[in-house]
Structure formats: structure tokens, C-alpha cells
Amino acid sequence: MNQSSSSSRNAILGRIRKNLGRDTSPQDAPAEVVARLGNPPRNITPARAQIPHDQQLDLFVKMAGDVNASVSRIENSEAIVGEVSRYLAEHNQPAVVRLAPDSFITGLDWDKTTLEISSGVAGPLDLVSVTPAFAGVAETGSLMLRSGPDQPYTLNMLPDTHIVVIRASQIVGTYEEVWGLQRQSQGRGTMPRTFLWVTGPSRTGDIEQTLQLGAHGPRRLHIILVDDTGETPVAQPD
């Protein structure tokens, strides 16, 4: 912090305290502030997502579809690579795929396909990406994607087609449940550089309020939902 910022900091905080009718010098945070930060209340959560897990899956699929994402439900993770090939062929997309350098994704049996694969960050020429997800939220069909060494952020945004692999067990009802999982996974108060909620592909209505998909991010978002109820659990996906 430079000097001017430091003096502005004191002036701004002083004004806030004075106008709130308090002493202008710094004080300890009151108990309710400490409690809220230490143990965040969940506020109001919609009943629509507080349903049995199989119904949450159906809701997730419906909501994602409503925002122009496509969802394929498959039986097991062995079928993932086939589904990627099928989807790309169906949509006349190049058979060249950039993978997230995530062991689950790169460890799939890509040799079974004719797809040309590589992994790492996305560049200007990458048209298709396949990434894992941290979680999915049934409430709005949203995907929760964390940036990290295994999941470069550019894969979510640069390619024309973004394919996300998520397992049924990763779908929860509400955003609040995801924050609980995030705290469990990385610790309280810790976040990755980017925590992204994706609800459908990129879009804009900026020209005459006409909805267009594929503004600056992906034109297509395809979700491969793997029914993992019968599978041996793998390490925490991400």
C-alpha cells in the first residue's frame, strides 16, 4: 500500500465509523460479525433442490438443458471417451481435443478413439476442451469449476466447445452445499484463484436484445454425467 492509499484508508474508515455514529478509531469486530464470518449462515435455500438425489440429477439435467447446455447420461466412466467422440462427430467438430491435465481425465482410455489429444492450457487454436468439475448444482443446472494446476482456467473459456465430465455423486442441491464441500476440500476461508459457476454456454443479448449463444466464451457446453453409483470411488475429483 502506498502512502496516499494508506491515508485514504484511514480517512475512509474514519468517515464510515463517524457516519455510523461510532468512535472513529478502529475497534474489534462485534460478536455477530465474527460469528457470521466464522460460521456462515445458509440463509434461504430453495425447496426445489432439496429433494432425493436421483431427483436432483433429473433437475440438474433439466435446468442445464433450459440454459442451452446439452447433457448425456452414461453408465460408467469407460463410456466417456466414446461419448466425447460421438458428440464431436454429431456436431461436426474437429477430432482434436485439449484435455485438462487432470489424472482422471488424462487417464481415460483415449486410445480407444481416433481423437487427437493433448493436455495443458488452452491457446487460440484449441477448439475443443474436456475438463472435470468440482461439483454440479441441481437448483440451476450450474457447473462448479475450480482453477488449479490440474484445471487451467483458459480451458473453460477459449474453446468453441467445452465438454465437462461430472459424476452423479458430485451433483448437489444448492450453492450452499458446494461452499461446504469447498471448505472441506481446501480449508475454511481458502479459495482457488478462480471458482467459476457455469450455467449454460456463453451468450449475449447486446444487439437488439436478441439472444445469441457463443459470445466470447464457448458456443457449446456439453455435460457428460457419469452414473458412478456402482463404481469404486476414485480420489476426490478435481
Place this chain on the structure above:
Amino acid sequence: MEHSTSPNFKQNAHDALNDASLQRALGRLKTGFKDKRTAAIAQLPEFEQLRDAARDIKNHTLANLDHYLTAFEANVIANGGHVHWCADAEEARQTVLKICQDKEAKSVLKGKSMISEEIGLNAFLEKQDLKVVETDLGEYIIQLRNEPPSHIIAPAIHVHKEQVADSFRETHKGRDINRPLDEPRDLLDEAREVMREHFFAADIGITGANFLIAETGTSVIVTNEGNGDLTQTLSKVHIAIASLEKVVPTLEDASTILRVLARSATGQEMSSYTTFSTGPRRGEDLDGPEEYHVILLDNGRSNMLGTEFQEMLRCIRCAACMNHCPVYGAVGGHAYGWVYPGPMGSVLTPSLIGVDEAGHLPNASTFCGKCEEVCPMRIPLPKMMRHWREREFEKHLGPQSMRFGIQAWAWMASRPKLYQLTTGFAAKVLKSMGGRKRAIHKLPLARGWTDIRDLPAPQGKTFKQLWAEQQAAKKA
């Protein structure tokens, strides 16, 4: 934006009402966002409860604003970011410039940010020989047209696709001059292509922030296009510009407010991208910015605390108020003359640039109350516009004739007998003026009325005259 044309609101409104192209564009606003909002809310039975919760969260935050801001600051720093407290627009501009100079930056990419408009950042940076490119499609269009936004979430809502095509042909050189740019899709594809080149060449990426989260030191942007994400990810430095009141305590609190934000704004259940950014890229990360800065701007907001305008600081910039405002719908956003149009602007603008400058705005309302009805944060906008009128009255701003008129009327209205005599006389005269048509076409002292519409003539006697006659007859 340093200079406002708010004092010329009346002339601006006149021009807007006579601008056929603008009126055609505003016609689209009559359905669009409004119908989608209605449909989205019908899908969520908890919407009213969520509004209450959202209001309560912000009230609690504002009452403890110093604590949450310092907690936010501490967490940004703990994650390797920087926080810059800026008292006013000039300090914010200089701070951004300093960061750009330290990195020897040549180009700046912008995600959509109303605060950047408020501080006039683009014009300032361009004067310092920095190349500034707006990446949100709507913002890009108005940047090419050299205009301010006319709406806080749909900045180019006043522009037609033919006008966009003209701007693109003029700016995007080296392309086939006869290429088809008739459809929104053509325009979008070209903008996407052009913008990709910018994304890969940027030194500094500036975004706004819909929320700052104290618990984690996170800034949040809510977008549909993905431009903000590319702006802040591909640049070496990410600067998030936010005003003080954007802070909320926790991830859960942000989530609660997010549930009312998109639904109120565009009628979406959730925007395509809700991006929580915390610090710069981590050691092992393969992409992301090397530096993360937050500009915390006051610019008059701390002085709204403790006043009758404090509740305005709950605003989340969803634009529901302007989407539903019949005055905004008639004149559009530019008429308001500064950064923030519509009802939220009519309350906020006088706070930020002074009521002597922006005095028209809180007056240009019928107090129909639609804005308050749709505001997800339950901000009593008409009441606060009225408070501005009180301030203007105290300061003797506003037209003298109106002031004199109201006081003369009040003087008479507190003298019932005199008032009765006068209105009884007026009713009689006006009735005879109305003649057989029972309507007056032109009344010199009431031209504001009769320029637009006839004045219905009174029936001749006042109710109280007739009532008194009737009561007397009953007794007789």
C-alpha cells in the same frame, strides 16, 4: 465521467422523445427484460423471502462496513493480492495508472464496470497513451460510437444492428467491405474474432465487481459473454474496481443475493458465468494473472451512511428499476445526463455529483412506485427521491415559480373558507370556459397541462357547495 448533462435533463428528454431511432429501440424494452423477469420469479416461490434476506444481509453489512472491509482487505493480502483505498475518482484513476506504468503496460482490456464509467477511466487512460479496449459486446459497441452507456446492464440498448454494422465497417479495417453484417449473428461473430486478438495481446485486465467477499478476499463478476473471464485471466495483471458497498460477509451471503440478481436483471435463473476471483494465480497454476489488485472506491459513498440515503447502498445494479420505469422507457438512459440512469440513478447521482447539478432527476418521477415494487433489495426509491426534493427545497434549488405556487396554494389551503370561495369561483369560470364540450383546449396559466391534453371542465359547483345545499334542504 467527469461532466454531466443532468442540468439539461429537460432538453435531453425533449431530444430523446423526438429521436425516432431511440424510440424504436426503447419499444423493445417494453417486453424483453420485464416479461422474462416475471417468468423467472414465477418459478421461484422463495423469491420474496430471498428479497428480505438480501436486504437484511446488506443492512447488516452496511452497519458493520468498516469491519467487513478490513476483513476483506486482510484476506486479499493473505492470498497475495493488493488493496488500494481510493477516496475519490482522481485517486482511483491515478492508482490504476500507476499499476499500468509499473508494468510498462501498453494495452488495457476492460470487462464491464460501471465504476470505471463513474471515474471516467477510459478517457483518462487514453490520454496517457494507453490503448483501452472494452470487451463486453455492448460496451465495445458504445466505445466505437464514442458514447456513454444508456443502461447499466445493456449499455447499447439504444443502438440498432444497422448502426453496429456501420461502426464495425468503419473500425475493423482490412476486411471485405461487402461482407454481410445484416444479422446479429454476423456482428457477434466478427466481434468475437476481433476481440480474440485483443485478449491475447493485453497487459492489464480491468473488471468491475458485483460483490467483494470479506470471508475470503474474493471479488465476483457476473456475466453472460465470458469476456470478463478472458479479460482477467489472459492479462498479466487483474485489477478489480469496486465501490465500498459491494462487500458482503460470506460466500453464502453472496449466493443469496445472486439468486435475486440475475432474475431481476435479465430474467435468467443464473447468468452464464459467476466468477469468484481470489488473489493472483497460485504457484502451480498454468494460467491466470500474475498480480491481483482491488481498487476500493469511496467517491462520496461513506457520506451516504447515516443519512436518509444509506439504503441506496444496498443497490446491486440489476437495472430492474429502469427496465420497469415508465420515465426511463420514455426517454432512455442518456437523457439522465450521467453514468447511472433510471430510478437508481435519480437517487444515486445527486449523492455523487450534487443535487444542485442533478436536481432534475429526483423530480422527473411520477412516484408510481413500480421501481420499489421490483427492486430485489427493497430500496424505497420513490421515498429517497422525495428526500432529495426536500433537500432541494431547503436549499432553494428548483424553479422559483413552483416554490411560490406551492406556498401560495398551501397558504390558501389552510384557510378553508377562502379556499372554498376561490375554488367555487374557479369551478364556475372553468365550467363556462369548457362550454358544450366540457373541456378546455387552452389555458394560458396551465400550459404545461393544455399543451399536451385538454383540461376537463369542472361540473360547476363544488361538492361542498352541493352537499351544504342538500343538507339545508333536508333540514328545511
Place this chain on the structure above:
Amino acid sequence: MSFAPSSTSKPRVGLFVTCLVDMFRPTVGFSAVKLLEEAGCVVDVPMEQVCCGQPAFNAGDLASARKVAKPLIAMFADHDYVVAPSGSCAGMMIKHFPELFANDPELAEPVKALAAKTWELVSFLTDVMKLDGVAAAFDGSITYHDSCSGLRELKVKEQPRKLLRSVKGLSINELQESETCCGFGGTFCVKYPEISGKMVGDKTTDIKNSGADMLLAGDMGCLMNMAGKLRREGSDIEVRHVAEVLADMTMAAPGIAGSEKG
């Protein structure tokens, strides 16, 4: 017709006529009296009443607003209810008097009591007097504009429609954008005539598109604005306060502002 069952003695209602009804359209006042009496009320009209002070209140001149409004507090102290044929004036007394007199502790209780017993006419008839219908007839179609204050401050929406449906021979053509402001807004319409003109022009377009023979609403300000614009545009759609139709008094006086036809 049913009456409020709670009390054997008739409720004593103080009629707040409103300044626009008093000067421009006494028929509305008499319609209100008739409706209230038919509903089983005793109606009293305090003759010293003038105005609720709203024009000054909305102009930011609180001192003038208090000066004009204050006498009403004592004037209506002894009535069981205060009823006004206007959502705007009733809304002023119900929602804004407590704020206007907030700095006067002596008035806190009386103002609260006044606010608690004040009603807009049609909602009083349905919500308090539990009226399900009226004994009126009107052969034709009407359309209804929901005036802003009544609609948003007092939640008057279904009440007038409920009573109108009971009028013999009457049909309702719902108005597109019936909840959108007509552009009156008190002094707004003369301070910003061009904007007001655009708003009321949009409104009259919707009114004409409704195909109705008659336009009704519950507030004289809006009615005069819309009637004045319809006449300026040469339309002969009749315009009346809803009370006139409900009280079966359409024969007592011609509509608000005449047309070319007279």
C-alpha cells in the same frame, strides 16, 4: 349485498372528498356517499376539510404539507372510519402522514390512529364492509386503469373488478399495461409535460386498443389526465370514476370531459 356483521350500530364514516373531486367532479363524492350508505354506513362530511397536503409533500415542502394536512387529524378524530374516493389521498394519510408528522411526538398516536382507520373507497366497501356486489346496471364494456398509489401502496387491484363484475350488463375488457403509470404524477405532469405526454399517449393507445366503451379508474388525477388526452386525440371513449358506475349514477351526469359528440 351483505353487511359487516360485527356491529349492530352503523359505522360512522367521515368522507374525505379530496380536492379534485370537490372542485371538478362532485358526482364522485355523491356516488361515494350513496355507496357507503347502501353498505350500511352513516356518512359525515366535515366541511372544513381541504386537502391531504400531498402536492407540497411531494414537492419537498414539508412545512406547507404539515400546515395543510394537520387540521385533518382532529377533524376525523371521532369517526370510526375515514374513506376517500382516491387511492392517492388515502395512501397519503395511511402511508405518509406518520412520516410527515414523525417529529411531533404529540401527534404520533392520533396520526397512527387516523392511518389505521383510513381507507380507499372501493377497498373499504369490499375489505371492511365485505360487499360482494352492488345494485347497479350499465350496458356496455369498460376498461380499468389501476392507479399507482391505490395499486402499490394500498393493494387495490381485485376489489374494483369484483364489484364491477356484479354490475348488470357490464363487461370488462382488461387493459394492456393496466398497472403502468398514466403519466399524471401530480405536479410531474406540468413540470415535465413532454414526458408526461408520451406516457399518457401510450396509455390512451392501450385504452383505445381495449375496445371498451368506457374507461374507469379510482383516482381523479389520473382520470383527468387520461380523459384530457383522449379528448385531445378526438376519442369519444367515456371516462368516469369507478364509484359513479358502482353507485349507478352514470345517468346523473355526463362523463368526464365531453367529446365532439357533446
